[in-house]
Amino acid sequence: MMRVFLVLMASWLFAPVVMGASSTYPLDPMAPDLNDKASLQRGLQTFMNYCFGCHSLQYQRYKRTAEDLGIPEDLMLEHIVFDPDVRIGELMKNAMSPDASKNWFGAPPPDLTLHTQLKGGPDWLYTYMRTFYIDESRPFGVNNLVFENVGMPHVLMDLQGIQRKGCRQIPKLAKNGGEMMDPLTHEYITEEKCGQDLLDRGYAPLALEEGSGKLSPEEYDQVIYDLTNFLYYTGDPSRQDRERIGVYVILFLAFFYVFARLLGREYEKEYH
Numbered sequence: 001m002m003r004v005f006l007v008l009m010a011s012w013l014f015a016p017v018v019m020g021a022s023s024t025y026p027l028d029p030m031a032p033d034l035n036d037k038a039s040l041q042r043g044l045q046t047f048m049n050y051c052f053g054c055h056s057l058q059y060q061r062y063k064r065t066a067e068d069l070g071i072p073e074d075l076m077l078e079h080i081v082f083d084p085d086v087r088i089g090e091l092m093k094n095a096m097s098p099d100a101s102k103n104w105f106g107a108p109p110p111d112l113t114l115h116t117q118l119k120g121g122p123d124w125l126y127t128y129m130r131t132f133y134i135d136e137s138r139p140f141g142v143n144n145l146v147f148e149n150v151g152m153p154h155v156l157m158d159l160q161g162i163q164r165k166g167c168r169q170i171p172k173l174a175k176n177g178g179e180m181m182d183p184l185t186h187e188y189i190t191e192e193k194c195g196q197d198l199l200d201r202g203y204a205p206l207a208l209e210e211g212s213g214k215l216s217p218e219e220y221d222q223v224i225y226d227l228t229n230f231l232y233y234t235g236d237p238s239r240q241d242r243e244r245i246g247v248y249v250i251l252f253l254a255f256f257y258v259f260a261r262l263l264g265r266e267y268e269k270e271y272h
C-alpha cells in the first residue's frame, strides 16, 4: 500500500518535469478568437490547402464546420472540399494510409482535430509552425525549435521563407536595463547576439533570410494565427455554444434572483 502511495506521489511530483522536458523553448502566446469568423475561414482554407494532404480532422464534419464558420454549403463543397465524391455530411478524413506515411516520414502524421487540446494548447501549435529552420542533417532539410527532429517538412516555407539558426542584431542594453536608442535618429543601437543569448533576451534564435518568403513576417504570423485559431475551434466545436448558453443561464439566474428576493420579503413580513 505504502509503495503504491509513494509511486503515486513521485509521479505527481515529477510529472511537470517530465512533461516540460519535451520542449524547453518558450512558447509565443496566441489568444484564439472564435468570434472572428473571417479568421476561422482563412484558417480552414490554409488547412485544406497545406495540411489536409497529410493530416486528417477525423472527428469533424464538413457540414458542421461550414455551419459554425458561416460558409454556405455549396461554397464549402466547391472551394474547400474539392473532391466531388465527398459529401457535406462526411467526416474530414483524408486518403493518407498510416502505414505508407510511417515509411515516408518515420512517423505517421497524427490527426489534428484535438491537437490544441492535447499538446501545449494553441500556443504550442502557433510557435511550432513559426520555428522551422534549416538543418541539412535532417531528411527534409529542416528541424524545429519546439519539436526537435520532427518528421514533417516545412510545408509553408515558400510563404515564410528560409530561417536559419544563427546570430542577429538586437538592441544593446543600457546599464539601467533599457534598450539603447540613438537620441537623434531614434533608432536602436544594436549588437550581434547568438543562440542562448538571444533566447535570454526574449528573441527567437532564428534569423529569416530577407526576401526568401512570399509573405512578410507579420503576414506569415497572421496566416499561422488563423490556422491555429481554426484548429483551436476543431478541438472543441461546441465551446462557443456553451459560452453563449452560459450567458443566458447567468442572466436567468440574475433575473430569477430578483423575484426570489421579493417573494422572500413577503414571507418575512408574515412572521414579524
Ligand code: HEC
Pocket (backbone or CB within 6 Å): 046, 047, 050, 051, 052, 053, 054, 055, 105, 107, 108, 109, 110, 112, 115, 119, 125, 128, 129, 147, 149, 150, 151, 152, 153, 155, 156, 227
Ligand atoms: C507532407 C506531409 C505533411 C504535411 C503536408 C503537413 N504535415 Fe504536419 N506532420 C507530418 C508528419 C509526418 C508528422 C509527424 C512528425 C513526427 O512525429 O516526427 C507531423 C506532425 C505535425 C504536428 C505535431 C504533432 C504532434 O505529435 O504533436 C503538427 C502540429 C503538425 N504536423 C501540423 C501541421 C500543419 C498545421 C500542417 C499544414 C500547415 C501540416 N502539419 C502539414 C506530415 C505533414
